[in-house]
Amino acid sequence: MAAARHDCDFIAFEVFAPAVASTLGKLARGGVDNVRVLLVDGAQGLAQLLDDESVTELWTFFADPWHKARHHKRRLVNPNFADVVAAKLAPGGLWRLATDWEDYALWQRDILDGHPRFRNVHDGWAPRFKARPVTKYEARGLAQGRTVHDLTYERLP
Ligand SMILES: C[S@@+](CC[C@H](N)C(=O)[O-])C[C@H]1O[C@@H](n2cnc3c(N)ncnc32)[C@H](O)[C@@H]1O
Numbered sequence: 759m760a761a762a763r764h765d766c767d768f769i770a771f772e773v774f775a776p777a778v779a780s781t782l783g784k785l786a787r788g789g790v791d792n793v794r795v796l797l798v799d800g801a802q803g804l805a806q807l808l809d810d811e812s813v814t815e816l817w818t819f820f821a822d823p824w825h826k827a828r829h830h831k832r833r834l835v836n837p838n839f840a841d842v843v844a845a846k847l848a849p850g851g852l853w854r855l856a857t858d859w860e861d862y863a864l865w866q867r868d869i870l871d872g873h874p875r876f877r878n879v880h881d882g883w884a885p886r887f888k889a890r891p892v893t894k895y896e897a898r899g900l901a902q903g904r905t906v907h908d909l910t911y912e913r914l915p
Pocket of ligand 1: 771772774798799800801818820821822834893894896
């Protein structure tokens, strides 16, 4: 995705070191030089490392669903994180999300539809973001009969 958008600077947050190594290897092999990969919690990194209103787009695709009710508090997309994203996105900036777990998709939509600083661009589910490649997570969800839901929110002025 970064290779297709040379005019943009990307910051990637990942907490799992082998995934960082894998991503750095792919970037190097592809000659992609517009991505910084940080071995940092995404919620904390976004809150502490970036200026307010400095982000054009935020992408959270196939975030861990944390199925059990007692683990829902670990979900990346939650009201506190939505406040952080609202602060960091520039006015008019976009938050794109996708998940293959319907209950997490509904959870995300409920939180963001009710957030005063976001507008659901599509009045419901978004069409599939064409630039998003099919990762193993999406492929597995589809193979197991799940539907992938995309969402897109605009940060209001
Ligand atoms: C289900 S995978 C999806 C990966 C990728 N977005 C995709 O669509 O293929 C979730 C990834 O998020 C990482 N992750 C989980 N919690 C995180 C957090 N708080 N900050 C940054 N990365 C996190 C996991 O280590 C894992 O690599």
